[in-house]
Amino acid sequence: MDVYERGLISETPQSEEEMDVRKGPWTEEEDSMLKAYVNIHGEGRWNSVARLSGLKRTGKSCRLRWLNYLRPEVRRGNISLEEQLLILELHSRWGNRWSKIAQHLPGRTDNEIKNYWRTRVQKQAKQLKCDVNSKQFRDAMRYVWIPRLIERIRATSESPSGQPSSSSTTTYMNSGSNITTSQITYANTTGSVQVDPSLLPELSGTSSDSLDTQVSSVSDLTDCYNPQSASNNPNNLQNGSGLCAENLAGAWRRDGGIDFQATEEQSNGWLGGGDSLESVWNEENIWFLQQQLHDEV
DNA sequence: AAGAGACGCAACCGCTCACGC
DNA sequence: CGCGTGAGCGGTTGCGTCTCT
Incomplete structure (x- = not known):
């Protein structure tokens, strides 16, 4: 289901800052964009990542997604x-x-x-x-x-x-x-x-x-x-x-x-x-x- | 088979800290 | 030294899935 349908995106922004800021689950396309950006430019400067990568996410959101999900070394599954x-x-x-x-x-x-x-x-x-x-x-x-x-x-x-x-x-x-x-x-x-x-x-x-x-x-x-x-x-x-x-x-x-x-x-x-x-x-x-x-x- | 409740997890929020100016 | 900004951390929320009745 698309995030838009679920009302996870601010459709009535209160200010410029809130304009087009996406929330909720990440799409595969967003993951790819973030991965590509970090692979080229490295981690850190998350607000810049958000601005420059074309992602309509906050820096915080990008950082969290990278650290908890996209990092290559992240292990998932049962805790031993x-x-x-x-x-x-x-x-x-x-x-x-x-x-x-x-x-x-x-x-x-x-x-x-x-x-x-x-x-x-x-x-x-x-x-x-x-x-x-x-x-x-x-x-x-x-x-x-x-x-x-x-x-x-x-x-x-x-x-x-x-x-x-x-x-x-x-x-x-x-x-x-x-x-x-x-x-x-x-x-x-x-x-x-x-x-x-x-x-x-x-x-x-x-x-x-x-x-x-x-x-x-x-x-x-x-x-x-x-x-x-x-x-x-x-x-x-x-x-x-x-x-x-x-x-x-x-x-x-x-x-x-x-x-x-x-x-x-x-x-x-x-x-x-x-x-x-x-x-x-x-x-x-x-x-x-x-x-x-x-x-x- | 369907509904309710429990559970697991991803993501967000708000606070604090560190650092540069 | 004070202020502003960015990053990190812990707490909380909400959604999808699973299990039970």
């Missing part, structure tokens, strides 16, 4: 597990700094990441009946969702068929802060991101610009999180051989966090099975988390 993990990690550190987060996901745009966060992550918060910025939800992300993603990334990388391996002895119980590259680069098996080697260790370091410095970082958690022992024997959680009992079971309870230790046992398989991100948040888990949240209030 590794990318999801990075987004969660980076958001926990920087908050809604979408462009900053996007810098660490080659080919992804801030707009795409923002949309992912709104549609996927905020949806989960809504299902849990808690605010996406609440401590409860951040805890859920850090102590359940992120470790679960790491587990699944590992499983995918270790099994050519994509099935989780049952013989792995690798542990996340690193000293310091290297949950990182060697684990994250399994990415290759799913054809996705190369993670900056310096990135994740940085996350567990000093967080002067973190929005929330009172809660231990994700990497702190993964330092003492052992999915193998946890999934093989949930009782290990009680004696601290898997999760750090002091950090998780006790501390979370005391500071008002969620008791995921109990969650893990009672939901029976929190860390097992499931082949999508959403499976981490299946109905049973969400129900139980809600109980936990309400108990805390």
